Amino acid sequence: MTSGSVDLLVVDDGAALRGYDCRDVVRVEEVAGEPGGYLVRLGRLGSPREVACREVLGSVALSAREIRPVPEVLRERITGEQPWAVGLTGREIYLLY
Numbered sequence: 001m002t003s004g005s006v007d008l009l010v011v012d013d014g015a016a017l018r019g020y021d022c023r024d025v026v027r028v029e030e031v032a033g034e035p036g037g038y039l040v041r042l043g044r045l046g047s048p049r050e051v052a053c054r055e056v057l058g059s060v061a062l063s064a065r066e067i068r069p070v071p072e073v074l075r076e077r078i079t080g081e082q083p084w085a086v087g088l089t090g091r092e093i094y095l096l097y
Helices: 072-077
Strands: 005-012 017-021 025-030 038-042 049-053 055-063 085-088 093-096
Touching: 005 038, 005 049, 005 093, 017 049, 017 055, 038 055
Parallel strands: 017 093
Antiparallel strands: 005 017, 005 055, 025 038, 038 049, 085 093
16 A cells, blocks of 8 residues: 555456455455356455455555545445445446445
């Protein structure tokens, strides 16, 4: 993490692009027998958990001005784990978990 920004691991879960704080990532594993299947193990910054995704896209650094609260209308549409923020760049929108 650099001053004024956060480094995120970006994954595609098939429905949205998700970003996870790189400091929280323990390991990324390819799921055997699943083409394009990955398991991201998290827990360095909090409770251990696993997230399945179909593709790991890489990492991106978002500045503080690119991170915004989740709009209420979007929050109402998301089931399950709720993102803490959204990342907005000139080309992409990321849900931050």
